[in-house]
Amino acid sequence: MADDLPVALIVAAFAWYLLGERRAAARHRGPRARPARQRALAFYAGLLTALIALSPPVDALTGKLFWAQMIQRLLLLTAAAPLIALARPWIVLWRAFPPWLRRPVARAVTRSPSCAPIRGLFRALARPPGAWLAFSINLVLWHVPGPNDLTLRNGYMHVLADSAFLLFGIFFWNQVTGSSRATSPPAYSRRIGYVASAMLTNLGLAIFLAFAQHPLYAPYAELASRPGGITALADQQIGAGVMWAAGDLPFAIALALLVQHWLTAHEATASRLLGELVAGSPDRGRPAPAGQPPVDGSGRPAAARPVPPAI
Amino acid sequence: MGHPEVYVILLPAVGAICEVITVFARKPLWGYRLVVGGMIGIFVLSVTVWMHHLYWSGANTPLDTPIMLDTELISIPTGLIFFALVGTLWRGRIRFDAPMLFAIAFGVNFLIGGVTGLYLADVPTDSEFHGDMFTVAHFHFTLVGGVVFGFLAALYYWFPKMTGRQLDPRLGKLHFWLFEIGFLGVFIPLFYAGLQGEPRWQAYVDPQFGTANLISSLFAIPIIASVAVLGYNILISWRSGVPAEANQWGGRTLEWMLPSPVPLVNFDRPVVVLAGPYDYGMGGPRLMGQPVVAGAAVDTAVVASPHPDEGSRADRARYGVLLLVLSWTMFGLAVYSAYIYLHALNTAGQFRPSSEPVPSTVGTVLITVASLVGAAVWTWGHLGKRSADDPRVRVGVTLGWLITLAGLAGSLVMFATLNYPAPVNAYASSMELFVFFHAWHLIIALIIGALVLGRLYRGRLAGREYTIECVGYWLWYTAVLAVVMMVLTLALS
Numbered sequence: 001m002a003d004d005l006p007v008a009l010i011v012a013a014f015a016w017y018l019l020g021e022r023r024a025a026a027r028h029r030g031p032r033a034r035p036a037r038q039r040a041l042a043f044y045a046g047l048l049t050a051l052i053a054l055s056p057p058v059d060a061l062t063g064k065l066f067w068a069q070m071i072q073r074l075l076l077l078t079a080a081a082p083l084i085a086l087a088r089p090w091i092v093l094w095r096a097f098p099p100w101l102r103r104p105v106a107r108a109v110t111r112s113p114s115c116a117p118i119r120g121l122f123r124a125l126a127r128p129p130g131a132w133l134a135f136s137i138n139l140v141l142w143h144v145p146g147p148n149d150l151t152l153r154n155g156y157m158h159v160l161a162d163s164a165f166l167l168f169g170i171f172f173w174n175q176v177t178g179s180s181r182a183t184s185p186p187a188y189s190r191r192i193g194y195v196a197s198a199m200l201t202n203l204g205l206a207i208f209l210a211f212a213q214h215p216l217y218a219p220y221a222e223l224a225s226r227p228g229g230i231t232a233l234a235d236q237q238i239g240a241g242v243m244w245a246a247g248d249l250p251f252a253i254a255l256a257l258l259v260q261h262w263l264t265a266h267e268a269t270a271s272r273l274l275g276e277l278v279a280g281s282p283d284r285g286r287p288a289p290a291g292q293p294p295v296d297g298s299g300r301p302a303a304a305r306p307v308p309p310a311i
Numbered sequence: 312m313g314h315p316e317v318y319v320i321l322l323p324a325v326g327a328i329c330e331v332i333t334v335f336a337r338k339p340l341w342g343y344r345l346v347v348g349g350m351i352g353i354f355v356l357s358v359t360v361w362m363h364h365l366y367w368s369g370a371n372t373p374l375d376t377p378i379m380l381d382t383e384l385i386s387i388p389t390g391l392i393f394f395a396l397v398g399t400l401w402r403g404r405i406r407f408d409a410p411m412l413f414a415i416a417f418g419v420n421f422l423i424g425g426v427t428g429l430y431l432a433d434v435p436t437d438s439e440f441h442g443d444m445f446t447v448a449h450f451h452f453t454l455v456g457g458v459v460f461g462f463l464a465a466l467y468y469w470f471p472k473m474t475g476r477q478l479d480p481r482l483g484k485l486h487f488w489l490f491e492i493g494f495l496g497v498f499i500p501l502f503y504a505g506l507q508g509e510p511r512w513q514a515y516v517d518p519q520f521g522t523a524n525l526i527s528s529l530f531a532i533p534i535i536a537s538v539a540v541l542g543y544n545i546l547i548s549w550r551s552g553v554p555a556e557a558n559q560w561g562g563r564t565l566e567w568m569l570p571s572p573v574p575l576v577n578f579d580r581p582v583v584v585l586a587g588p589y590d591y592g593m594g595g596p597r598l599m600g601q602p603v604v605a606g607a608a609v610d611t612a613v614v615a616s617p618h619p620d621e622g623s624r625a626d627r628a629r630y631g632v633l634l635l636v637l638s639w640t641m642f643g644l645a646v647y648s649a650y651i652y653l654h655a656l657n658t659a660g661q662f663r664p665s666s667e668p669v670p671s672t673v674g675t676v677l678i679t680v681a682s683l684v685g686a687a688v689w690t691w692g693h694l695g696k697r698s699a700d701d702p703r704v705r706v707g708v709t710l711g712w713l714i715t716l717a718g719l720a721g722s723l724v725m726f727a728t729l730n731y732p733a734p735v736n737a738y739a740s741s742m743e744l745f746v747f748f749h750a751w752h753l754i755i756a757l758i759i760g761a762l763v764l765g766r767l768y769r770g771r772l773a774g775r776e777y778t779i780e781c782v783g784y785w786l787w788y789t790a791v792l793a794v795v796m797m798v799l800t801l802a803l804s
């Protein structure tokens with residue numbers, strides 16, 4: 001039962017999404033906009049990645065090889081989760097509910113006092129500090145020998161751990177893709193620091209595992225033999241190497257993309273200012289006389305200028 | 312182990328090369344975004360790949376494969392940057408001035424260095440090459456052919472801006488050709504010698520590698536000559552060179568809009584940059600303060616005027632000291648974690664041999680207390696931002712300085728009495744490093760403290776009391792460092 005649960009959940013999410021898409025298509029006839037199609041594709045890709053992670057051969061090997069378990073977790077945390085965060089499937093998934101159910105559920109979730117703790121938790125996770133902490137604590141916690149041994153001995157704990165990796169991963173990458181619905185996206189400089197520091201958590205854990213002198217996880221160490229005939233310590237070190245070398249790449253890609261988007265935002269601001277300046281009156285762009293508020297390209301005092309979008 | 316630092320020194324050179332190549336090809340940097348993405352990629356990967364220096368150290372064989380793949384991946388962002396540089400040269404109006412020659416040679420040399428690096432990144436080939444001259448030739452092609460050539464391109468490019476004088480262009484070209492020919496001649500034979508199996512780290516050259524080594528040695532002569540040419544060129548150009556123009560090379564970045572050399576307060580008012588740095592052909596760059604004409608190319612616009620005042624000077628001084636403290640903290644963390652790591656590795660009691668005594672507890676505690684009390688008294692003197700003529704400032708600062716001096720004396724006595732016999736082991740050298748590291752910090756504190764004291768006693772500190780505060784930051788940082796090292800010395804031995 002526990003073995004089939006993840007795949008069943010993924011198939012259910014896929015079917016639910018298709019249902020939501022069909023409901024939306026019934027209301028708007030005609031071709032869909034390109035961003036919507038791209039988001040749908042990102043969602044399918046995310047589900048496919050999760051499916052690869054949670055079905056054989058990867059899933060079948062996780063009981064025998066630490067490095068297979070590491071690949072499974074990294075696929076969920078750093079591949080499936082960012083793709084789903086990019087896809088922002090929440091509205092489509094919500095539409096799949098029948099209309100008569102949506103309104104009372106929405107009211108209960110947003111108004112009911114008994115749901116207040118859930119709302120508070122969600123609000124905390126939808127902000128950068130909460131999402132970062134949840135991501136890091138989750139990542140470290142499941143690699144502590146005790147909790148990790150539980151996931152290896154109990155199928156339901158395994159499902160719980162995988163769900164936590166996917167869920168907290170989605171909350172984490174939501175801040176990076178700027179697709180958090182609850183708050184406006186953080187400034188690019190902050191997002192860069194956010195991703196870089198999370199990468200250091202990942203790298204630090206990998207280095208710790210790589211230099212551990214003994215096998216840390218009893219269920220792996222107790223196996224009589226492992227595929228490939230490697231020792232338990234070698235298995236652990238390969239897992240650490242996977243985390244170290246491959247686990248950091250999604251963060252690197254995210255950093256490079258964030259800087260690119262940052263540049264785009266800068267260029268948009270610069271060309272807007274240039275347009276204002278070139279089309280402006282003759283006194284614009286002159287130095288302000290001493291003692292007066294400085295004047296910028298728009299001719300208004302700098303303090304009164306509308307704040308540009310966070311870049 | 313120092314792999315990130317290879318890139319720490321390479322990336323600025325790459326930035327300078329991108330700047331020089333666009334200016335001398337009169338074209339925008341082709342694929343600016345590619346270069347930015349490539350630099351980020353190099354930056355992140357460089358942090359993760361240092362384990363490849365330990366392939367053959369016996370550290371951790373199963374880790375090698377993932378690290379090997381990561382190391383080889385670095386060629387992708389580097390390739391993006393090269394692609395962009397070649398794309399920039401393509402159909403440009405290239406001028407072969409000295410900076411451009413060095414920039415192009417950077418490309419040639421670093422390409423050779425990078426491609427041979429692939430063989431060293433690869434575990435099977437590295438097993439053959441890591442101990443021989445191939446490796447020597449490889450890292451000279453990256454660090455000299457890449458970084459030093461990048462540095463020289465930047466030197467020829469910005470020398471007029473720094474000094475207001477041009478470097479003699481003919482001597483510059485002579486320097487370039489001597490250096491490049493000599494450089495290739497020295498290190499290409501070493502690739503050959505390495506492939507034949509000549510080991511590195513050996514003073515004795517086996518006769519079978521004699522020819523390659525002879526060629527290599529002979530080509531060192533042009534390199535020596537080239538360095539002499541550069542030194543002579545700098546000397547005479549700085550003294551009596553042709554005065555440089557404000558915009559010597561027709562660049563469009565901000566520094567070229569100022570006179571050469573740059574005045575002390577470079578821009579007397581903040582500027583906003585409104586056009587890209589690569590819009591060659593849109594008219595000459597405009598100097599500051601000219602009225603803006605509608606429709607013309609606009610580089611900069613003035614937005615505010617005040618000169619930096621004392622308040623912002625204080626902020627900059629604080630910022631500077633805090634940055635200094637931060638960078639030394641990083642260095643210190645490396646020292647402490649190396650100690651903790653070595654201590655943790657040696658569980659069988661070999662870390663501290665019985666022949667090496669633990670430093671005296673009393674001495675260690677006394678030095679640490681001196682450092683702490685010195686910092687506290689110094690800070691007390693300036694408590695509540697008292698003005699410099701308050702007598703308590705004199706008392707506190709003088710006493711704090713003297714207590715810190717006592718701490719230094721204690722450190723030196725400790726250093727002299729440690730007296731570990733050679734050959735030193737990791738424990739003994741860690742202890743000596745700890746004491747030296749702290750003493751060195753105290754010496755810096757005493758020097759900057761003496762400067763402040765001198766001003767105070769000559770009555771020239773009024774209005775600059777923030778310098779006391781800044782020295783205080785360094786003293787507190789030194790005290791925290793002493794506490795950390797005291798705990799490590801006494802608890803982990």
